Amino acid sequence: MLVTRQKVLRRFWYATLPLSALADGPRAFTLLGEPLVLWQDGDGRPVAMRDRCCHRTAQLSRGFYNDGRLACGYHGWAYDRTGRCVSIPQQPDSAIPSGARVASYACEARYGYAWVALEDPLQPIPDVPEAAMPGFRRIEQFDERWDCGALRMMENSFDNAHFSYVHRNTFGQYDQPKPSKYELWPTDWGFESESIVPINNPPHALRITGDPNPVTTRHLRNRWFMPFSRTFHATYPSGIQHVIFNCATPIDDGSIQLVQLLFRNDTEADCPAQALIDWDRAIVDEDRAILEATDPDAAVDTRRRVEFHMDSDRPGLLMRRKLMELLEQHGETEAHR
Numbered sequence: 001m002l003v004t005r006q007k008v009l010r011r012f013w014y015a016t017l018p019l020s021a022l023a024d025g026p027r028a029f030t031l032l033g034e035p036l037v038l039w040q041d042g043d044g045r046p047v048a049m050r051d052r053c054c055h056r057t058a059q060l061s062r063g064f065y066n067d068g069r070l071a072c073g074y075h076g077w078a079y080d081r082t083g084r085c086v087s088i089p090q091q092p093d094s095a096i097p098s099g100a101r102v103a104s105y106a107c108e109a110r111y112g113y114a115w116v117a118l119e120d121p122l123q124p125i126p127d128v129p130e131a132a133m134p135g136f137r138r139i140e141q142f143d144e145r146w147d148c149g150a151l152r153m154m155e156n157s158f159d160n161a162h163f164s165y166v167h168r169n170t171f172g173q174y175d176q177p178k179p180s181k182y183e184l185w186p187t188d189w190g191f192e193s194e195s196i197v198p199i200n201n202p203p204h205a206l207r208i209t210g211d212p213n214p215v216t217t218r219h220l221r222n223r224w225f226m227p228f229s230r231t232f233h234a235t236y237p238s239g240i241q242h243v244i245f246n247c248a249t250p251i252d253d254g255s256i257q258l259v260q261l262l263f264r265n266d267t268e269a270d271c272p273a274q275a276l277i278d279w280d281r282a283i284v285d286e287d288r289a290i291l292e293a294t295d296p297d298a299a300v301d302t303r304r305r306v307e308f309h310m311d312s313d314r315p316g317l318l319m320r321r322k323l324m325e326l327l328e329q330h331g332e333t334e335a336h337r
């Protein structure tokens with residue numbers, strides 16, 4: 001799927017940059033091929049606007065904050081959060097033309113990130129109950145650009161068959177290639193799933209899993225939120241819950257912003273945040289290496305491109321079917337290639 005050709009994808013919320021990245025000045029971000037400037041107003045609320053000044057087209061992401069507004073670095077015109085120009089320093093006594101504005105987009109703060117929808121969103125921002133549950137801590141893990149398609153990342157995150165190969169140096173069992181079965185329950189805007197996966201538990205993973213044995217299990221109850229977010233909810237026999245929230249935010253057809261947050265029902269004394277970051281860093285780097293080796297154009301309509309599927313690809317195929325329905329419902333289909 002070439003994401004920039006599917007207009008309906010503009011009608012979802014996407015996690016972009018952490019709010020902390022906007023503290024000192026505006027930042028550029030590309031969403032579905034659309035160049036944006038992200039910034040923070042005087043109340044600390046994130047703002048998303050088109051990254052072009054309406055005076056002489058300078059990128060506003062190269063501007064600066066001035067009294068809670070975004071000022072262009074070229075001649076200092078300043079904008080409010082609606083995109084309206086509210087100050088032209090060279091003409092303080094003249095009225096500002098009503099057309100002096102840039103496009104602004106829906107933008108909200110959630111889970112420590114600025115979320116953006118380019119057009120009227122069809123669904124709310126995905127709900128992650130653990131974010132508000134007492135007893136859970138939040139650890140910001142990763143936000144970085146990957147050169148892979150958003151759907152490739154999503155299908156991989158429900159693929160039990162890659163563990164034995166891609167993750168053979170971390171938790172995967174190379175000698176057990178037959179993947180665990182997935183139970184799947186479609187929802188209106190995604191699906192829920194359940195699977196019990198045996199994994200290797202090397203010495204440096206013991207405090208991650210809370211299990212002293214060399215092999216343990218993950219009871220996975222994962223959810224897909226259409227189009228490109230998911231929760232990975234693993235419960236270990238120790239009772240530790242390791243809940244990852246991921247977004248494969250589509251930058252353009254061939255790249256994503258990987259956003260990864262972790263929620264855990266233990267404490268820093270049980271397992272330091274840095275140890276959890278290091279463990280998951282090794283795993284996501286393994287995924288990244290293989291995903292960047294795939295063709296980013298994952299077909300939604302599987303009749304259009306030949307990819308051979310096996311039984312363990314059922315979650316990915318359900319994902320495609322539901323995306324195909326969405327595209328058809330909104331009068332769009334996948335572009336041919």
Ligand code: FES
Nearest residue numbers: 053055056072075
């Ligand atoms: S180009 Fe932005 S103020 Fe002139």
Ligand SMILES: [Fe+2]
Nearest residue numbers: 162166167287
């Ligand atoms: Fe993986």
